[in-house]
Amino acid sequence: MLVEDTEVGCDLYLRSHVNGYPRYVLFCRGDEQFGSDRKGVLLERNIDKLYILSKDYNNFFKYQERNLPNILSNNNLSSREKSHAVYHVAKSLTKEILQDISTAGVDLDRVKNWVKYTIGFILNDENAFSSLLSMTSHDYYTYTHSINLSVFGLLFGKHLSLGTDSLNTFGTGMLLHDVGKVEVPIEILNKPGKLTKDEFEVIKRHPEAGYKLLKDKENIEEKSLKVVIQHHENFDGTGYPYGIGGDEIDLYGRLSRIIDVYDAITTKRSYAGSRNPFAALQEMREGMISCFDMELFKEFVSFLGPRSSQIIKDDGGIVCLKT
Ligand SMILES: [Fe+2]
Numbered sequence: 001m002l003v004e005d006t007e008v009g010c011d012l013y014l015r016s017h018v019n020g021y022p023r024y025v026l027f028c029r030g031d032e033q034f035g036s037d038r039k040g041v042l043l044e045r046n047i048d049k050l051y052i053l054s055k056d057y058n059n060f061f062k063y064q065e066r067n068l069p070n071i072l073s074n075n076n077l078s079s080r081e082k083s084h085a086v087y088h089v090a091k092s093l094t095k096e097i098l099q100d101i102s103t104a105g106v107d108l109d110r111v112k113n114w115v116k117y118t119i120g121f122i123l124n125d126e127n128a129f130s131s132l133l134s135m136t137s138h139d140y141y142t143y144t145h146s147i148n149l150s151v152f153g154l155l156f157g158k159h160l161s162l163g164t165d166s167l168n169t170f171g172t173g174m175l176l177h178d179v180g181k182v183e184v185p186i187e188i189l190n191k192p193g194k195l196t197k198d199e200f201e202v203i204k205r206h207p208e209a210g211y212k213l214l215k216d217k218e219n220i221e222e223k224s225l226k227v228v229i230q231h232h233e234n235f236d237g238t239g240y241p242y243g244i245g246g247d248e249i250d251l252y253g254r255l256s257r258i259i260d261v262y263d264a265i266t267t268k269r270s271y272a273g274s275r276n277p278f279a280a281l282q283e284m285r286e287g288m289i290s291c292f293d294m295e296l297f298k299e300f301v302s303f304l305g306p307r308s309s310q311i312i313k314d315d316g317g318i319v320c321l322k323t
């Protein structure tokens with residue numbers, strides 16, 4: 001993950017053992033260049049892991065974010081390692097967005113760049129699908145859910161042969177679709193058990209809240225905003241905020257509805273356990289089929305169905321794709 005001739009921005013340590021105890025030795029300071037000489041030392045000694053201080057996590061992910069194109073084009077890295085970088089960059093980026101969205105301090109170019117590089121990875125690496133899926137987290141936090149949606153959206157969009165521009169717009173909308181939840185009190189968001197009617201009314205404001213937070217930002221496309229405002233609209237007109245239906249809902253809105261429900265069902269939420277992908281598709285078909293655009297739902301099943309039996313959750317909350 002370290003790109004030659006860059007400054008990492010945080011101190012890197014080597015781990016050794018002294019009398020059976022681990023000991024960490026400074027290897028490269030954050031403000032020094034990580035050059036070929038240092039890389040050579042690591043290769044020579046067969047060292048493939050370095051350590052950082054936990055306080056430097058964010059600095060390191062920012063470094064990965066800056067170097068994502070280099071990381072993704074590095075032929076020495078496996079698809080899995082690249083997926084790690086894609087996922088971790090998205091994680092720190094999305095957390096930051098959710099913290100700062102209300103204060104206007106969000107640079108949407110960073111989101112768009114992440115989407116752009118992730119698309120490049122998906123289009124150029126045939127193992128991207130399984131390795132990215134194995135990274136999608138199955139604990140329900142707004143940020144992990146947002147990353148899952150963007151990753152699923154891009155993979156499904158590719159299956160539907162959407163062009164690169166469309167994937168960019170759609171993936172950006174998916175990553176940002178729930179930003180309005182920053183305005184929902186956390187007690188309601190994470191409430192175990194059923195929501196009261198009033199609490200549900202509060203939740204229902206999040207698409208409009210997200211739209212308002214984003215609409216005046218530079219560089220956000222109208223089509224990305226469609227995902228934000230329409231991802232809870234149902235095809236039969238029973239959704240919110242506007243209760244529009246059928247073709248009144250933009251293609252991206254209809255797509256996001258399917259993927260949003262799928263991710264919610266397959267994810268461990270505060271009020272319910274998770275379902276396996278096959279059971280999730282079944283639940284969607286049997287319990288709420290009228291909410292979805294049938295043609296798109298069929299496509300979603302054919303996109304995911306053959307793979308759904310391969311997606312196994314482990315106890316660590318991670319989905320593994322059997323190869
Ligand atoms: Fe939502």
Ligand SMILES: [Fe+2]
Binds near residue numbers: 145177178260
């Ligand atoms: Fe959502």
